[in-house]
Amino acid sequence: MLHLDKVSKHFGGLPALDQVSFSVPRGQVTALIGPNGAGKSTLINCMTGVLEPTSGSIRFIDQQLVGQAAHTIARLGIARTFQNLKLFPRLSVLDNVLTGLNCEAGASMTLAMLRLPYLRHRERRLKLRALEALDRFGLADKSRVPVEVLAYGDKKRVELARACVAEPLLVLLDEPVAGLNSEETAAVGEQLKRLRTAGQTLLLVEHDMELVMEIADQVVVLDSGRCIARGTPNEVRNNPLVLEAYLGQMEATA
Amino acid sequence: MTRKQKILYFITLHHTGLTVSTLSLVLVLYPLFEDNPYTLGLTNLIAIYVIIVVGLNLFIGYAGQISLGHAAFFGLGAYGSAIATVTFGLPAWPAMAGVAALVALVALVVGVPTLRLSGHYLAMATLGCNIVVHTIMLQWDQVTGGPSGFPGIPSLSIGGFVFDDEVRLHYLLWSFALLALLLALNLVRSGVGRGLAALAGDETAAAALGVDTRRAKIKVFVLSAVFASVAGSLFAHCYGFVSPDSFDIFASTDMAIMVVVGGMGSIWGSVIGAGLLTLLPEWIDVFENYKDLIHGLILVLILMFLPQGLMTGLYEKIRDKVTLKRQKNAAS
Numbered sequence: 001m002l003h004l005d006k007v008s009k010h011f012g013g014l015p016a017l018d019q020v021s022f023s024v025p026r027g028q029v030t031a032l033i034g035p036n037g038a039g040k041s042t043l044i045n046c047m048t049g050v051l052e053p054t055s056g057s058i059r060f061i062d063q064q065l066v067g068q069a070a071h072t073i074a075r076l077g078i079a080r081t082f083q084n085l086k087l088f089p090r091l092s093v094l095d096n097v098l099t100g101l102n103c104e105a106g107a108s109m110t111l112a113m114l115r116l117p118y119l120r121h122r123e124r125r126l127k128l129r130a131l132e133a134l135d136r137f138g139l140a141d142k143s144r145v146p147v148e149v150l151a152y153g154d155k156k157r158v159e160l161a162r163a164c165v166a167e168p169l170l171v172l173l174d175e176p177v178a179g180l181n182s183e184e185t186a187a188v189g190e191q192l193k194r195l196r197t198a199g200q201t202l203l204l205v206e207h208d209m210e211l212v213m214e215i216a217d218q219v220v221v222l223d224s225g226r227c228i229a230r231g232t233p234n235e236v237r238n239n240p241l242v243l244e245a246y247l248g249q250m251e252a253t254a
Numbered sequence: 255m256t257r258k259q260k261i262l263y264f265i266t267l268h269h270t271g272l273t274v275s276t277l278s279l280v281l282v283l284y285p286l287f288e289d290n291p292y293t294l295g296l297t298n299l300i301a302i303y304v305i306i307v308v309g310l311n312l313f314i315g316y317a318g319q320i321s322l323g324h325a326a327f328f329g330l331g332a333y334g335s336a337i338a339t340v341t342f343g344l345p346a347w348p349a350m351a352g353v354a355a356l357v358a359l360v361a362l363v364v365g366v367p368t369l370r371l372s373g374h375y376l377a378m379a380t381l382g383c384n385i386v387v388h389t390i391m392l393q394w395d396q397v398t399g400g401p402s403g404f405p406g407i408p409s410l411s412i413g414g415f416v417f418d419d420e421v422r423l424h425y426l427l428w429s430f431a432l433l434a435l436l437l438a439l440n441l442v443r444s445g446v447g448r449g450l451a452a453l454a455g456d457e458t459a460a461a462a463l464g465v466d467t468r469r470a471k472i473k474v475f476v477l478s479a480v481f482a483s484v485a486g487s488l489f490a491h492c493y494g495f496v497s498p499d500s501f502d503i504f505a506s507t508d509m510a511i512m513v514v515v516g517g518m519g520s521i522w523g524s525v526i527g528a529g530l531l532t533l534l535p536e537w538i539d540v541f542e543n544y545k546d547l548i549h550g551l552i553l554v555l556i557l558m559f560l561p562q563g564l565m566t567g568l569y570e571k572i573r574d575k576v577t578l579k580r581q582k583n584a585a586s
């Protein structure tokens with residue numbers, strides 16, 4: 001579904017990504033792992049138009065994503081979360097999730113100002129879908145709460161709900177369980193598993209190996225901007241290069 | 255549900271409609287209780303400012319941008335209507351629409367390059383535009399009448415009904431102000447409005463949700479310029495006279511201060527902001543002489559302690575406290 005071909009990104013001469021190539025197959029969970037500073041977030045930013053790769057190509061179905069604006073890419077059906085939460089703190093939980101349906105809300109300012117009946121109906125339908133998503137992510141009782149006052153774990157889930165509410169073709173998750181306690185991690189893990197069962201294509205950046213091994217169909221390992229391994233969770237787990245670059249380091253620090 | 259709950263539910267569901275109806279009722283009845291033309295003149299001025307501030311609040315409070323040059327659009331609307339009706343003898347209503355369309359075009363031409371900028375740069379660019387427009391009004395005597403102003407602008411009329419006294423103007427101006435409020439309220443309650451709120455919150459996140467951030471900013475800028483232009487036309491026909499003083503950079507900063515006092519992203523706050531800043535000098539004499547100084551101080555203090563603006567800032571502080579308390583109570 002998503003094909004990366006020799007994607008490189010340099011920041012002022014320093015390579016953050018170096019000729020990264022892999023594919024994200026439809027209906028599967030692809031995990032992207034690697035030590036801190038490996039270039040995982042940079043890669044997601046390149047896929048979503050936040051950054052433009054220095055070279056290489058990123059194709060989504062039959063569209064070239066390199067050079068496209070971020071909002072165009074979003075409208076193709078690619079949603080994402082951010083490593084450092086990017087919620088709209090002044091809006092309520094419900095309104096935050098509703099922004100996830102922005103592509104379907106209609107963009108004509110003039111029509112919106114007239115609040116024609118068909119737009120009102122559409123608003124009501126969107127609201128119902130957003131409430132449904134909140135329910136799925138266990139936030140139904142907090143829909144009217146301003147996001148600002150939520151606990152960190154709830155905020156993470158709001159962002160997840162916002163990314164998933166429109167049922168996009170592809171969801172890119174940048175560390176969805178980072179900073180959560182074990183209980184919350186388990187809950188998010190459950191939700192991700194449910195998404196996978198529903199056939200949602202996911203690209204999951206995550207440091208939590210237990211979660212990755214449990215739900216990924218394919219694992220891609222980045223180290224210093226290079227793709228050093230690719231395969232099923234089991235293959236990657238036993239790959240000596242990976243052990244050296246990543247898992248070993250984890251054990252050493254643990 | 256008990257009866258009380260039902261009533262509460264009805265109120266929360268229809269609160270916008272209810273507030274608009276209440277305000278309309280108050281405005282319809284107001285001239286029956288207040289017949290002092292001076293006071294009516296003041297509230298009429300507030301109506302004109304409400305139109306501008308509502309539009310400007312969409313740009314500052316919702317789209318999260320800054321403009322210190324909206325008096326330029328206000329002035330272009332006023333002088334546009336004056337020149338169209340007096341110099342060219344055009345009928346007033348079509349002229350008002352035509353002038354608004356031209357101002358929209360000007361805003362587009364100004365907005366496309368300047369809205370690439372952000373923060374301080376955008377503030378300076380809009381300020382610069384204001385200075386250019388103000389200078390033209392002062393210097394181009396043959397057309398604008400120069401520093402002594404442009405007199406003899408005819409009153410507006412519908413059929414044979416001429417809006418020439420304070421009570422009639424009250425109904426005319428507040429109809430426009432209410433229309434502006436309604437359009438803005440509709441906009442912010444729509445998907446487009448949420449897109450704008452997202453834009454003010456975080457541009458990267460907004461773009462990731464499919465909001466064309468550049469386009470949205472330009473559209474709101476043009477929209478706010480049109481609101482200011484219509485307000486300007488009304489101003490010109492209402493007073494019959496315009497002079498460059500009303501459209502200098504201090505007028506622009508006052509408009510921005512009205513937005514800040516009312517609160518970023520609060521349409522109702524815009525009414526309060528416009529009202530307070532127009533009335534303060536009337537209430538307290540010292541304001542007359544030190545108006546700009548005190549306005550500046552108000553701005554600095556609010557931005558230091560309540561960056562969301564006065565009304566919104568207070569409201570959100572209280573709302574957050576109440577929610578937290580409720581959560582705590584629910585937990586224990």
Ligand SMILES: Nc1ncnc2c1ncn2[C@@H]1O[C@H](COP(=O)(O)OP(=O)(O)OP(=O)(O)O)[C@@H](O)[C@H]1O
Nearest residue numbers: 011015016034035036037038039040041042043083
């Ligand atoms: N905007 C930027 N300008 C310069 N260098 C950057 C920028 N963004 C990222 N980098 C550098 O690129 C490298 C990759 O960073 P990136 O954030 O993609 O890592 P990551 O794999 O997401 O790490 P983490 O697990 O800590 O999130 C780092 O060395 C970082 O310092």
Ligand SMILES: [Mg+2]
Nearest residue numbers: 040041042083
């Ligand atoms: Mg990262």
